[in-house]
Amino acid sequence: MSHDPLAALRQPNFAAYAAARLVSAVAMTMLNATILYHVYQLTGSAYQLAFIGLARFLPSLGLTLVGGAVADARNRKVIVMVTLVVPALASAALFAATAGDAVTSPLIYALVLAVAVAASFEAPARQALLPQVVTPEAFPNAIVVSSTIQSLGFVTGPAAAGLCIAVSGVGAAYAVHAALVLAAVGITALLRPRPVQGPRRAVSLAAIREGLEFVFRRQPLIGAMTLDMFAVIFGGAQALLPIYATDILQVGGLGYGILSASLEAGALLMSLLLIILPPVRQAGRALLVAVALFGLGTIVFGLSRNFYLSVAVYACIGMADQVSVVLRQTIIQLATPDELRGRVSSVNMLFIGASNQLGAVESGLVAGLTSATFAVVSGGAGTLAVVAFVAARLPGLRRYRIEPEVRGEAVTSQAAAG
Numbered sequence: 001m002s003h004d005p006l007a008a009l010r011q012p013n014f015a016a017y018a019a020a021r022l023v024s025a026v027a028m029t030m031l032n033a034t035i036l037y038h039v040y041q042l043t044g045s046a047y048q049l050a051f052i053g054l055a056r057f058l059p060s061l062g063l064t065l066v067g068g069a070v071a072d073a074r075n076r077k078v079i080v081m082v083t084l085v086v087p088a089l090a091s092a093a094l095f096a097a098t099a100g101d102a103v104t105s106p107l108i109y110a111l112v113l114a115v116a117v118a119a120s121f122e123a124p125a126r127q128a129l130l131p132q133v134v135t136p137e138a139f140p141n142a143i144v145v146s147s148t149i150q151s152l153g154f155v156t157g158p159a160a161a162g163l164c165i166a167v168s169g170v171g172a173a174y175a176v177h178a179a180l181v182l183a184a185v186g187i188t189a190l191l192r193p194r195p196v197q198g199p200r201r202a203v204s205l206a207a208i209r210e211g212l213e214f215v216f217r218r219q220p221l222i223g224a225m226t227l228d229m230f231a232v233i234f235g236g237a238q239a240l241l242p243i244y245a246t247d248i249l250q251v252g253g254l255g256y257g258i259l260s261a262s263l264e265a266g267a268l269l270m271s272l273l274l275i276i277l278p279p280v281r282q283a284g285r286a287l288l289v290a291v292a293l294f295g296l297g298t299i300v301f302g303l304s305r306n307f308y309l310s311v312a313v314y315a316c317i318g319m320a321d322q323v324s325v326v327l328r329q330t331i332i333q334l335a336t337p338d339e340l341r342g343r344v345s346s347v348n349m350l351f352i353g354a355s356n357q358l359g360a361v362e363s364g365l366v367a368g369l370t371s372a373t374f375a376v377v378s379g380g381a382g383t384l385a386v387v388a389f390v391a392a393r394l395p396g397l398r399r400y401r402i403e404p405e406v407r408g409e410a411v412t413s414q415a416a417a418g
Contacts, residue, residue, distance in 0.1 A: 005275040008142035013192055014134040018149045020187035021126070024084065025153025026160065027180035031091060031115070033161040033260050034173040037253065039108060040242040041170075046372070048105065049239050050364025055112040057358055060350060063120035068211060068346020069203045071125040072339060076132070077191050079125035084185050086118035091178040098171035123349045128341040131333070132193035140279070143333055147326045148271030151318075155264030162257010198339030211343025214336070221335060221344075223397030224287060224328045225351040227390045231291045231324075234382030235298040236359035237314075238263070243372045249307045262311040266318030267325070274326055283327045284400030288391050290323035295383030302376030330402065 008014045039048050071079060090111040097103040134142040164173035201207040215221050237244075238260070245256035280286050297317040304310045328348075336344045359379075366375035391398055 004141070006141075006145070007138040008134050008145045011134055011138065014138070014142055014145075016187055016190045017130065017133045018146060020184045020191075021146060022149050022153045023180050023187065024184040025150050026157045027087070027177050027184065029154045029157025029260075029264070030161045030164075030173060030180070031087060031157075031177045033158040033257070034165065034170055034177070035108060035112060036239065036242055037161070037165060037256060038103075038170045039105065040246070042103070042105060046240070046243060046364045046368040048364075049242065050361045050368070051109065052112060053239055053358070053361045053364065055109045056116045057361070059113060059116040060120050063117060064124065064346045064350045065208045065211070065343070066203070066346075067121035068124040068128075068343040068349075069201070069207045070121060071128045071342030071346070072196075072207065072211075073200055073203050073342075076125040076129040076196075076342070077188060077193055080122055080129065081185050081188050083118040083122035083125075084181055084188070087115045088178045088181040088185075090115050091174040091181070095171050095174040095178065098169070098174065120349075124342050124346040127345040127349070129191075129193060131338055131341065132196065133191055140330065140334070141275075143330050144271070144274050144279075144326055147322065147329060148268065148275055151264055151268040151271045151322060155261050155268050158260030158264070159257050162254050162260065165257070166252070166254040196338055198337055200339065208343065211340060211347060214340055215344055215347045218335060219394055219396030220284060220331055220400040223284075223390060223394040223400075224331050225348055226394075227287065227291055227386065227397070228324060228328055229351040229355040230386040231294060231383045232355035233359040233362055234379040234386060235295050236355070236363065237298060237301060237376045237379065239359070239363045240367055240372045240375060243367065244310070248305065248372065249310060251307050255307060259307075259311060259314060262314040263318035263321070266315030267322035268318075269315075270319040270322040271326070274323070279402065280323075280327060281402055283331060283402050284397045287324055287327045288387055288398065290320045290327070292384060292387045293320040294324065295380045295387065298380030298383060299377050300380075302373050302380060331400065334402070 004010075009018065035052060036049060039052055042048075093111060094103065094108070097107060130142060130146060131139060160176065161173050164170075164176055201210070215225070241260055242256060245251050245253075245259055249255065249259070251259070274280075294317055297313055297320060301310055301313045301317060304313060332344060332348055333341070363375050363379065366378065
């Protein structure tokens with residue numbers, strides 16, 4: 001069969017899903033970048049950046065698994081629409097507080113917490129909704145295309161935040177974010193998803209446990225999630241970008257936006273390559289190599305004192321990370337039955353949330369105790385150690401292979417059951 005890189009996008013239902021994902025991804029990363037910059041301008045403290053990460057992580061720790069169970073028991077489209085309203089309201093409140101010169105750190109933390117609670121329900125429902133808006137034969141292609149659309153949104157969001165901050169201040173960035181989120185809600189309303197295949201489970205501890213057991217009994221699933229989580233905890237430098245832009249590279253708000261966006265620019269470039277090129281078959285081995293390159297790039301970024309070199313290296317880090325993202329999502333989606341996708345996605349989102357937010361906490365605390373440079377460089381070294389450990393202890397992931405599609409269904413190696 002010939003490889004059609006746009007097979008999923010030729011389906012109107014998926015095209016609407018992709019458009020909504022693009023707009024919401026721009027909005028989400030725009031809000032994240034704006035809040036980090038705003039908090040650092042208000043406080044000048046690396047510790048405060050760590051607390052923002054903690055406020056984002058705590059709700060996901062307690063609610064993401066519940067959100068996955070809800071996604072498998074209720075209408076996933078409605079869940080996405082309702083939960084997207086929360087960040088729009090949060091941005092409206094921040095815009096009003098900023099315009100009235102009444103914004104405070106506690107207010108920002110409270111609204112970040114509210115947005116994180118909503119995200120704990122939105123993210124599993126959105127990921128589980130994907131198979132319902134595309135035909136089975138185009139599903140593997142939809143995973144790669146969806147990741148590409150997400151990367152496009154992620155690269156646009158921080159740049160838009162930096163531009164708004166430089167031209168009109170942080171208040172304008174909050175206003176634009178609220179408008180984008182409401183647009184995403186409207187586009188999502190146009191979706192006509194197919195019914196979920198398989199039995200529906202009521203929201204319960206037993207249903208949550210079923211999802212956890214499914215993941216932990218399959219070595220490639222738990223291996224891919226664990227590798228990503230600890231690699232990003234140690235190697236993520238995003239929370240320290242305000243310090244690099246302001247104090248180390250001295251490039252201001254616009255430079256901060258460019259630096260933030262360079263990660264997703266690299267991810268977007270890699271996504272386009274992954275769409276065009278034939279699918280990666282040796283998925284486990286490629287995942288380990290990609291995360292190792294992520295760690296090496298982080299070390300170089302931490303040591304750089306040249307803005308252009310930092311942007312280029314951060315883009316390369318994004319390229320390596322995108323390979324990891326696509327391979328992990330492909331493994332998870334292809335190995336999970338439809339009726340379990342919400343719960344399995346919630347486990348994956350819990351790992352992702354732990355990596356992103358605990359990574360921000362770790363970076364902020366280490367930077368506060370030592371320096372931003374030490375925090376980033378030591379984190380890159382920690383990522384390499386994680387890759388070596390996972391490769392040695394989880395051979396099922398190392399040997400995992402995705403076989404060519406047969407009659408529209410992706411066939412995976414026997415390692416999937418390990």
